[in-house]
Amino acid sequence: MTGTAEIAQQFVKLLIEEDDAGLQEYWSDDIVSLEPMEGEMARVEGRDALLAKHAWWNDNAEMHSVSTDGPYVFGDQFAVRFTMDVTMFGERTKSSEVGIYTLKDGKIVEERFLYGADE
Template identity: 55%
Template sequence: MSIESMAKDFFNAVKEDRRDDYQAMWADNIVSLESGGGPMSRVEGREQLLEKHAWWEDNTEVHSTNMEGPYVIGDQFAVRYEMDVTMDGERSQMAETGVYTVRDGKIAEERFFYPS
């Protein structure tokens, strides 16, 4: 599958909340990096990333999401996310860009960047 097709499939799976589909695109040794600090700023491997997703779901109420992309270059693609969420009792607007690196037909790394 081409990176363009994979990026589109990933984008649609995330947008439609088809977890099994987008999680199947992860490499077993995937690395997830968030700018900033904290215990979830770097996780390695499929199991830790599943734990990170479970933490997000347990601690965040998502009211709405908007996505743009995917934008493909070389072995990477980017997706821009905008979210209206409530965390720790506080409602806020969040924006981030996820950059995904593909190796051997799987997403090997994801990095999230936030506006400063």
């Protein structure tokens, strides 16, 4: 499976199934993850750092619900919209964000998250 659309569809399927091990198969070893926030999770580089970011999220976020919409594909990129109901640090919020994933040689080399303007 090498086409962006096929990879994007499989990746979203794994997101919905919450198959973290399956998702990791699509990560490049030097993947970069970017969040529009301050702090150590704003930019992480490499597989180990992204695993640590996922562990941080799992330790700090209580997910009440999440839905995905997409993927939306263009060239070597695809986007997924997430709508979440989550409690973090004692505060429950509903939010939406878009993840933009960039592929190189069939692997995700960058994931970039955009938050809703009212977040």
